[in-house]
Amino acid sequence: MSEKILVVAETKDGELRNVSFEAIAAARKINAGGEIVGVICAAEDANDLAQELIYYGADRVVTVQHDNLKSYTSEGFGQAILKVVDEESPDGIIMGHTSIGKDLSPKLASKLNTGLVSDAVDVELVGDQVVFTRPIYSGKAFEKKIITSGISFVTIRPNNISTLERDETRTGDVASIDVDVKDLRTVIKEVVRKTSEGVDLSEAKVVIAGGRGVKSADGFKPLYELAEVLGGAVGASRGACDADYCDYSLQIGQTGKVVTPDLYIAVGISGAIQHLAGMSNSKVIVAINKDADSNIFNVADYGIVGDLFEVIPMLIEEFKKVAV
Numbered sequence: 001m002s003e004k005i006l007v008v009a010e011t012k013d014g015e016l017r018n019v020s021f022e023a024i025a026a027a028r029k030i031n032a033g034g035e036i037v038g039v040i041c042a043a044e045d046a047n048d049l050a051q052e053l054i055y056y057g058a059d060r061v062v063t064v065q066h067d068n069l070k071s072y073t074s075e076g077f078g079q080a081i082l083k084v085v086d087e088e089s090p091d092g093i094i095m096g097h098t099s100i101g102k103d104l105s106p107k108l109a110s111k112l113n114t115g116l117v118s119d120a121v122d123v124e125l126v127g128d129q130v131v132f133t134r135p136i137y138s139g140k141a142f143e144k145k146i147i148t149s150g151i152s153f154v155t156i157r158p159n160n161i162s163t164l165e166r167d168e169t170r171t172g173d174v175a176s177i178d179v180d181v182k183d184l185r186t187v188i189k190e191v192v193r194k195t196s197e198g199v200d201l202s203e204a205k206v207v208i209a210g211g212r213g214v215k216s217a218d219g220f221k222p223l224y225e226l227a228e229v230l231g232g233a234v235g236a237s238r239g240a241c242d243a244d245y246c247d248y249s250l251q252i253g254q255t256g257k258v259v260t261p262d263l264y265i266a267v268g269i270s271g272a273i274q275h276l277a278g279m280s281n282s283k284v285i286v287a288i289n290k291d292a293d294s295n296i297f298n299v300a301d302y303g304i305v306g307d308l309f310e311v312i313p314m315l316i317e318e319f320k321k322v323a324v
C-alpha cells in the first residue's frame with residue numbers, strides 16, 4: 001500500500017497525548033511506503049508539537065491555528081479537520097479512541113460519507129486490504145473488519161499499538177492551513193477539572209482501581225499513594241462511584257472508561273461483567289479481595305486473598321524499595 005493517511009493528533013494541557021504517537025505507528029503498519037500526515041488543531045502555535053509528531057514517524061504535519069480551537073468542540077474541530085481532509089484528500093484517517101475521538105469520528109465519518117471502525121486494538125495489511133481488529137461483547141471476542149468503500153477511517157484504543165521509536169534525526173515539513181472556524185453553537189467558557197492532575201487514566205500503563213470494598217473516600221488515599229509509587233493512575237468501579245467514594249470520571253467499565261494498561265490492580269472489586277468490560281484486556285491483572293470466590297479472580301493473572309487495608313500498605317512499602 002502506498003497511500004496517504006491523516007493522523008489526527010490530540011493534545012492535553014499543551015502536550016501531545018501518547019495515543020497520537022500510537023496512531024502514527026498504526027498508520028505506518030498499514031502504509032509502510034506511503035505518506036503519513038499529522039494534523040494538529042490548536043489555538044496557539046503548534047510547531048514544536050508538529051516536530052514531535054515527525055520524530056515519532058509522521059512525514060509531514062498540517063496545523064490549523066485559530067482562537068476557536070482553544071477548547072475542543074465537535075463543530076470547531078470538525079470544521080478544521082474537514083478542511084484539511086478537503087485539501088489533502090487522504091486515503092485513510094486515524095485518531096485515538098478517546099473522549100474526543102469517540103465524539104468527533106462518527107460526525108466526521110457521516111460528513112465524509114465513509115465507513116468508520118471504532119475502538120480498534122490492531123490494524124494490519126492483508127494483501128492490499130486494511131483489516132481492523134476490535135473487541136466485541138464487552139471484550140469477550142474480537143472481530144475483524146474492513147471498510148469496503150470511502151476513506152479507511154478508524155479510531156484506535158489507547159495502549160494497544162506500540163509507538164515507533166522517537167528519532168530526532170527525522171525531518172519533515174510543517175505547514176499551516178487557514179480555516180475560518182466560525183458560527184460555533186457551543187462555546188466552552190471554562191473547564192472545571194474533577195480528577196486530580198497526573199497520569200491520564202485511559203492512557204496509564206498502571207491502573208489501581210478501587211471498588212466498594214474500599215469503603216470510603218478516605219479509603220482511596222492508599223490507592224493514590226500506590227499509584228504514585230508505580231507512576232500510575234487511580235480508577236474505580238461503579239460501585240465506588242455510586243457510593244460517592246470518588247468521582248464518576250474515574251469509573252471503568254461498560255458505562256465508564258475502557259483501559260488496557262500493562263498492569264491493572266483491582267482492589268475490593270467483585271468483578272461484575274459490566275466492570276470487566278472496561279478492563280479485561282489489561283495485560284496483567286492483579287486482584288486483591290477478601291472473598292476467595294469473588295468473580296474478579298476468574299480474570300486475574302495474580303490474586304491476593306486478603307484485607308485490602310493490610311495488603312495495600314505492604315505493597316506500597318515493598319514497591320517503594322524497588323522504585324527508581
Ligand code: FAD
Pocket residue numbers: 210211212213214236237238239240251252253254255256267268269270271272273274275278288289290291294306307308309
Ligand atoms: P461490590 O460488587 O459490592 O464488590 C465489593 C468487593 O469488595 C466484594 O467482592 C468484597 O469481597 C470486596 N471487599 C470488601 N471489603 C474488602 C476488604 N476489606 N478487602 C478486600 N476486599 C474487600 N460497574 C462498573 O464497575 N463499571 C461500569 O461501567 C458499570 N456499568 C454498569 C451498567 C449497567 C447497565 C449496570 C446494570 C451495572 C453497571 N455496573 C458497572 C455495576 C456493576 O454491575 C456492579 O454493581 C459494580 O461493578 C460493583 O462494584 P464493586 O465491585 O466495587 O462492588
